[in-house]
Amino acid sequence: MRRLSIASRPQLSSSMAYPRRALPFLAASSNPPVPRSPHQCRRDMAVLSRSLRGDESPRKRRRWRRIWNRYVIPDRPTEIVAVEDDEEDTHRHDEYATNSIEESSSHRDGSIYTGLGYFYWKKYLHVADRGETRLEPMMFTDPTPDCGRYIGDCWRHRPTGMLQIFSIQVAKLIPQDAGSAELYGYVATRDNLDPLLNYVVNISRDDPLVVEQGSLVPMTGPKRGIEVGIDCMEITLVEYDMRIKVGQHEKDDLQILDGASMLGNQGSWGWPFKLDTPGDFGTIDLTLSRVRSAVEATVEVAILQVQSSFNLSLVCLTSGFKDEEIVLFDGAIAESRGLKRSVVAVASHSYMDLKFNVAGLPSTPDQHCCSFKAEIHGHVTQHIKTEFALISVKVTWSTLQHTTMA
Structure with missing residues (x-):
């Protein structure tokens, strides 16, 4: 090369x-x-x-x-x-692993709240403000009167750089023979649209998640799309504080993930990479990617006309990342219900694929798939008929809101 x-x-x-x-x-x-x-x-x-x-x-x-x-x-x-360059360009996410944790970003000792006037990123992204992002998804789903279109693209609302988090995995527990552990804490992002916390994971200490080495941490977010600016002065922060519950008091808990990592416009785009963040009592891997020229897809799934109980696994593939699955749901369905809303970054002019693995209790799963091409505005609905239930899938498209931060 x-x-x-x-x-x-x-x-x-x-x-x-x-x-x-x-x-x-x-x-x-x-x-x-x-x-x-x-x-x-x-x-x-x-x-x-x-x-x-x-x-x-x-x-x-x-x-x-x-x-x-x-x-x-x-x-x-x-x-x-x-x-x-004779090295083979394979672009596996293992080759783009980084353990870059920002200086003075620990929650445990409170250093992330110090030096607000010294560290540019702390002031710019308001890290002392612990509020949740005020912005909602689907902000620009409906076209406006001043929208102009050329070859299917809207002149007014344009795709932008976005961050997609594929998975959060407990890569290592120390000691390795510890078996299971009770995990709690959060992973969130801050960006140029709104510097407040956009939670990807938020687990209460009163209701910890039981994990083992290799377990995936279910992602309940993000609430909206995560922007990665193309300007070199625009930054996105991934902030995390996760601990293992071991006693009655929080001060006795073990820290497994603590700090913050900055992502800007420099680095690999369109290829998965890992935030490898080794801690004293284990490692949690975050696999993510910057997606250039992306739109926001909001996925809403309703389970209707349930005939009998069944297991459902729903995974998402986006923007041509064939080896990186996003687990949107994995559990049992006993009655008609709606699943949690999910927000996914999709590269413009590409596709988002949803795979539904449906199985009885017990039974070999049947897979049902549906694909959606990225759009700027509007929504698309598809229905999947199975022997257990009717699955209704609604995908709503939007670009991200561009505002000027104070």
């Missing part, structure tokens, strides 16, 4: 604790470029840095050539070379 590289270029910092520094070759020259706004410059820097790393497709590199010509100092020679 060939990628573009610049000889002796400085390392780009990924830390957001301080403002990003300008690259040396963007200094003033005797022949300065046409003035551009700070927002335009930041976007240019993001595109240029991704291109130099080889993250962009050949089609998108046409833009960075224009940016390069706009900014590079004419009298300073700069060499761009093609680097040969």
